[in-house]
Amino acid sequence: MASSAAGDPSADEPVTPAGRLFLQPEMNQIINCAIGFQNPINIDLIKSTLQNSPLLSNPRFSSLLVRDSDGREHWRKTPHVDIDRHVIVLHEPLTTSPVDHETAINDYLAELCTGTGLPADKPLWEFHLLMAHKCGVVRIHHALGDGVSLMALLVAGCRRAGDEVKIPTFPGKRNRASKEKGWWAMVNGFWGMMWFSLIFVVEFVMRSLWVCDGKTEISGGDGVELWPRKLATARFRLQDMKLIKNSVPDATINDVLIGVISSGLSRYLYHRDPNGLRDGTRMTGIGMVNLRREAGLQELSDLMKENSGSGWGNKFGMMLLPVYYHKSGGDPLAYLRRAKAMLDRKKQSLEAHFSYAIGLFVMTYFGAKVASWLNYRIVCHTTFTISNVLGPQEEITLGGNPITYLRVNNSSLPHALTMHMMSYAGGADMQIVAAKDIIPDPVFLAKCFEEALIDMKEAVAAIHRT
Template sequence: GLEATLARHPRFCSVQVMDELEEDATPKWVRTTVDLDDHVIVPDLEPTGTSADPDRALENYVSSLSTLPMDHSRPLWELHVLDFPTSDAAAALVLRVHHSVGDGVSLLSLFIACTRRAADQDALPELPTTGAARRAGPVYALPSRPWHPPSSWGALAALAAWVVSLLLLAWHTVVDVLCFSATATSMLRDPPTLFKGAEGVEFRPKRFVNRTLSLDDVKYVKNTMNCTVNDVLLGVTSAVLSRFYFRKTGESGRKSIKVRSTLLVNLRKTPGLHALATMMESGKDNGAEWGNRLGYMILPFHIAMHDDDPLEYVRKATKVARRKKSSMESVFTYWSASMIMKIFGIKVLICSTARVYWSF
């Protein structure tokens, strides 16, 4: 159960404490006793609302959570049990976690490590390893190959290609850093569109709307277009935003619209399931990295109408994604945020990050 898994994790059984005697003190994690009754919540919802439109009831409940602050006197996580059927499931679990506990990549790995196989209740699940091998290391890493003295034109061509890729990496990084700096200083802004939030939008209720996609369909497009699943999903997002924009505004589909967003990038090796399971069993870190270690990229979206060829969205998305992978922008944003945090503190970091988002 939760007592033997999630509640034993160091971050899930600790609270943040500030040393009031130090002027520039930073919060520290201090172990405390976890009372599951404070964290497992079964809301008392109106049966008429959940039976009439269960999907809407689920969206309304999650939206209401976005306006409620978390209790910092206890570990910063909650598990909400919504015991009514929706169009996608027989029931729903809403796990609410403060962002200081960890980033999404760490949390997803942790949740998988909390599960066990249906056939063997003591065995951890196995992640699929079939398919093309994924490149190890951060997104910006060049493939590491042992260098040998060139003995043929093929070796010279390979060496030349590596040098060119290194130069492109440096050039793309410089361009992206300049664009990021211009965005952070409000010198580069997106034009006003219906996607741009009004002032104070961060304090308004948020509604999380989901749609279920067939993974088989996504993989079919991926294999046909010779790209990645993320490329397909990015293309789908561009298509949805395009249709929504031109339907709402009534403008011509040939008009070019500039819309940018941020894409979070994991900059550390994700801990293995066995390492996380051991961490929860022992209640100690065991050397596994945790917390937030994310950089982000400024990602442009292709907003246009391609009714004659919808796959053009995927082609455009693949081109943008491959260009962004040939850059160290995410490393720069993580490094700059870390330096601002250490030198000026959390308040200045929040203001500088907000200026980036205000430019979109």
């Protein structure tokens, strides 16, 4: 970590409490966003596009991370960003083995999950160009912002395919038709919020201190963040997910996603050991929840406004998401109904807001080490991480080169399994990052998730036929 740097020290800006958390050794996190290109990559055009994009106008991307004499982290504006130091070009294929591009790229991303961090003598981001695979990998330290902030910044530098003037559409929260509610329903809603908040907050605190999941074939734990990784991609069609969610009143895409996770994990664990788990065994996930007023991407100008309800940075909370092992067979849509019932209670509570607030409180009054220790324990006491980021609704281009896919993952955690889904132009790719000594076959796990969605779709079709 740099102790001094070019720039005016008197203008240093303190790193936010959430940003400081992601700089601690136990929770040090780098976001990796893989961008697939349709055509060969033009290096000079990419550099020129980055130089003139909103990326460098954001002060976080043109500032160095420094520490003062007390060890506190600050951002220090640097007068010049050398774009050549941030664009890392790999001309040769990633492997000489006869593997497909996706496997080679996923292997590269898996190495980045446990590899070296970003150098502190330059702003904490890089753009790796994998020329032989027509892929770019944007690496951004989580201290700079969360997935919504970073995706908005990245997409703001892109244009719609077929129209190089228009910026991409930013999906946001859809306003549902409001329903007339009597005073009794409002009272019930208030007490429901208070009751569920109390239950989930108590559970959250207990998870931080001593309660943990039972051991399964996919359990991680203390030190697993250092283990080598494998990475696989599960692909879904948003049209299929929407068809399935419409089969259950008021269901959402997230309900479908958690239902698919529950079903897919059950399939996978049954394959690993048909008699290894009793029916109903709980596996707890950590879900990342965007706390901005809008659910999806926002215009970059809105994110950068002071005192905005959207706001730049790390503005997300955590929810504990219990899913349960069930042996194969039965109604595929039962997983969706159970997921919806659980998430409805979670959304009625203030659990995600509490997790964000308590994190700020602990960081402010007890310091980064205590906050990092508590977050590390929560991860060690649960089974997996899941996040879902909404990407552009239509196809986009970067430097005039059409983008074929957007995928995201981050540095390793004590979990043996992390999953990050990102939607783009009618599809949704979920990156499955697994500790390979615990989950040696993440490609098969990806197939379990894909087959779970197909079974749900067929179940919906069967209902429509009857």
